[in-house]
Amino acid sequence: MVLHVHNVTKSFGDYTAVNELDFTIPEQEMFGLLGANGAGKTTTFRMIIGLLRPTKGEITWKGQQIDQSMSSLIGYLPEERGLYPKLKVSEQLLYFARLRGMSKADANKEMDVWLERFKVPEYKNKRVEELSKGNQQKIQLISSVLHKPKLLILDEPFSGLDPVNVEMLKEAVIDLRNQGTTIVFSSHRMEHVEELCENLCILQKGSPVVAGHLKDIKRSFGKKNVVVHADFNLDFLETFSGVTKVKTTMEGKVLQVVDETVAEKMLQALVPRGFVRKFELQEPSLNDIFIEKVGAAYE
Amino acid sequence: MNKFWIVLFHTYLMKLKTKSFLITTAVMLLLVIGLSNITKIIALFDDSEEKVGVIDQTGTMFGDVQLGMKAIDEDVELIELKTEEEAEKLIDSEKLTAYLMIKSDEQEIIKGTYKANTLADTTVSSELAVVLSQLKTKIIANELQLTDKQIAALHSPVVLDTVAFEENAKTEEELNQARGLVYIILFIIYMAVIMYSNMIAMEVATEKTSRVMEILISSVSPVQQMFAKILGIALLSLTQMLLFFGGGYWSIKRNLSDMNEGVFSFMGFGSTSMSTIVYAIIFTLLGYFLYATLAACLGSVVSRIEDVQQTITPMIMLVVAAFMLAMFGLNNPSATYITVTSFIPFFAPMIMFLRVGMLDVPFWEISLSIGLLVASIVILAVFGARVYKGGVLMYGSAKSLKNIRKALQLTKKD
Numbered sequence: 001m002v003l004h005v006h007n008v009t010k011s012f013g014d015y016t017a018v019n020e021l022d023f024t025i026p027e028q029e030m031f032g033l034l035g036a037n038g039a040g041k042t043t044t045f046r047m048i049i050g051l052l053r054p055t056k057g058e059i060t061w062k063g064q065q066i067d068q069s070m071s072s073l074i075g076y077l078p079e080e081r082g083l084y085p086k087l088k089v090s091e092q093l094l095y096f097a098r099l100r101g102m103s104k105a106d107a108n109k110e111m112d113v114w115l116e117r118f119k120v121p122e123y124k125n126k127r128v129e130e131l132s133k134g135n136q137q138k139i140q141l142i143s144s145v146l147h148k149p150k151l152l153i154l155d156e157p158f159s160g161l162d163p164v165n166v167e168m169l170k171e172a173v174i175d176l177r178n179q180g181t182t183i184v185f186s187s188h189r190m191e192h193v194e195e196l197c198e199n200l201c202i203l204q205k206g207s208p209v210v211a212g213h214l215k216d217i218k219r220s221f222g223k224k225n226v227v228v229h230a231d232f233n234l235d236f237l238e239t240f241s242g243v244t245k246v247k248t249t250m251e252g253k254v255l256q257v258v259d260e261t262v263a264e265k266m267l268q269a270l271v272p273r274g275f276v277r278k279f280e281l282q283e284p285s286l287n288d289i290f291i292e293k294v295g296a297a298y299e
Numbered sequence: 300m301n302k303f304w305i306v307l308f309h310t311y312l313m314k315l316k317t318k319s320f321l322i323t324t325a326v327m328l329l330l331v332i333g334l335s336n337i338t339k340i341i342a343l344f345d346d347s348e349e350k351v352g353v354i355d356q357t358g359t360m361f362g363d364v365q366l367g368m369k370a371i372d373e374d375v376e377l378i379e380l381k382t383e384e385e386a387e388k389l390i391d392s393e394k395l396t397a398y399l400m401i402k403s404d405e406q407e408i409i410k411g412t413y414k415a416n417t418l419a420d421t422t423v424s425s426e427l428a429v430v431l432s433q434l435k436t437k438i439i440a441n442e443l444q445l446t447d448k449q450i451a452a453l454h455s456p457v458v459l460d461t462v463a464f465e466e467n468a469k470t471e472e473e474l475n476q477a478r479g480l481v482y483i484i485l486f487i488i489y490m491a492v493i494m495y496s497n498m499i500a501m502e503v504a505t506e507k508t509s510r511v512m513e514i515l516i517s518s519v520s521p522v523q524q525m526f527a528k529i530l531g532i533a534l535l536s537l538t539q540m541l542l543f544f545g546g547g548y549w550s551i552k553r554n555l556s557d558m559n560e561g562v563f564s565f566m567g568f569g570s571t572s573m574s575t576i577v578y579a580i581i582f583t584l585l586g587y588f589l590y591a592t593l594a595a596c597l598g599s600v601v602s603r604i605e606d607v608q609q610t611i612t613p614m615i616m617l618v619v620a621a622f623m624l625a626m627f628g629l630n631n632p633s634a635t636y637i638t639v640t641s642f643i644p645f646f647a648p649m650i651m652f653l654r655v656g657m658l659d660v661p662f663w664e665i666s667l668s669i670g671l672l673v674a675s676i677v678i679l680a681v682f683g684a685r686v687y688k689g690g691v692l693m694y695g696s697a698k699s700l701k702n703i704r705k706a707l708q709l710t711k712k713d
Contacts, residue, residue, distance in 0.1 A: 013708065046513075082513050091313070
């Protein structure tokens, strides 16, 4: 275990932003931290990089408390753009890299490789304010990985990007993990988390509501989805016993069922009524779990 | 390289390269060079000769008036005329700018009337008045048959010698000389403090609003960052000042190349005021550090660039108050309120400097004032660093005092 967040609580006055958060991340892994807006993700990140100190508990990296002296090991991509609008891309990247202990020559070499990789070498001498939001995000990501950190914190890395760029950045992040970087990231896009993370934690008003391995979380959630497309009226399924949620789509219905046996009975009831064009039993998506866990607490 | 120096030189070089800095410096430099050449510039635009008509009704004085005028102002040509009609015609056709009528009667030996289209320019009329009174003195002296020696005695003013009992106290003449120098340096301190502390507050606020701060602060400690920035801007201000002084020195030296005394004595930089220059540097630097620290701390609590001006206004008021006090104090440097305020840290840089420049202040008083100033800079720096650390992570409305409290709470636990 490399990064250890041990029973961390952070309060600002009476307000508790993070409550009893506890997780560990092994080396070379990507960990997803999810949560609604204001759930305490950014506060957690700020504690990990040492900007804020936990009120209770501790955060360690390879058994050591994280502080300023470890800044060359850590890369941080803040949720909002953190770049000087008036500076040139190259000046900017060089400054950040040198602050994290990189030499001028290395930073310049590395910078060219990354700009080339993200297909934006022509922006090297442009000012940041002239770039589009998506391109600024690329520069921001470069600034957080240029010094080859061992621990990379990405707060909403894919926001504001088109699908092509999302893929490009995702590949880069996966490569970094394969090269040995431990990555913690947050996103509102559940499909990104499902695709990238093995372990995750969902925060709800500062407290973890779901945590663990993605497969285990799905399994323990129990509920599954049944997709039914048929030529006849499906309204009777809404009152079928064992159905917890119904969504009507253009072609049929998506039903959430408590377990597989309900689906079996459902199929038996459907067949005598006519032609069923589609009947599929699906694993619950992370999106469903998130809405269920976080949404329930809202109600 | 140490991170402190990276931030320092980054601040310095990036600011140096900005257009606004280059333009301001160029404009100010032109202004300095322009001011030091002001007499030449005025002469450049003012080369036209003026013609003034003279109607001498006494019939004997024109020659003397013309001679007297030539001695005062060579650009004014006097032309003898016979009648007023002739003079008015010439004025209408713009061949003359004005005319003078000289009479003489029982009561007055000489009586002059000056007529012109406008009386806005009083140069010529007052020069004529001088010439006529000299002539009058000469006529009376001739009537009384006075000797040259007697005339000279009449003209010489009474000498009022002023003697101060205090040893080393500055003489009246020295004081006048010092006043000019102190005035200039006070103005420089005032400008430098306002301009550069404003720059620091803006710099901090820009980094905060662009969220660069979150990245910076995770790799450089806020205290290091704050002081690197303050020193970076200090370096910038020194560069600018050197350019101004260099430009001014060069341009004055060029104008005065034929003067024996040299540039320094011309500006009042005599050997006696060398200590004044040293104190000027000390107090400028201390004043800068005091206000810059305060500005960095205030800049860190705002969330939007637009709020910066509002937040630092109270600080600017302090600077203005100090400057006003110093201006009043120039004429009465030994007043009690000046003595008292010279020990209050926020006023000390200007007021103590004023006292040092104008009076003979005991060394312990100077040390006490500097000591208090340094102590408050240290206190403010410690306090400022804490506000800064909390402030830079805080976003919200622009209620500065409340924000400072909140910022302190954020860092309390550390």
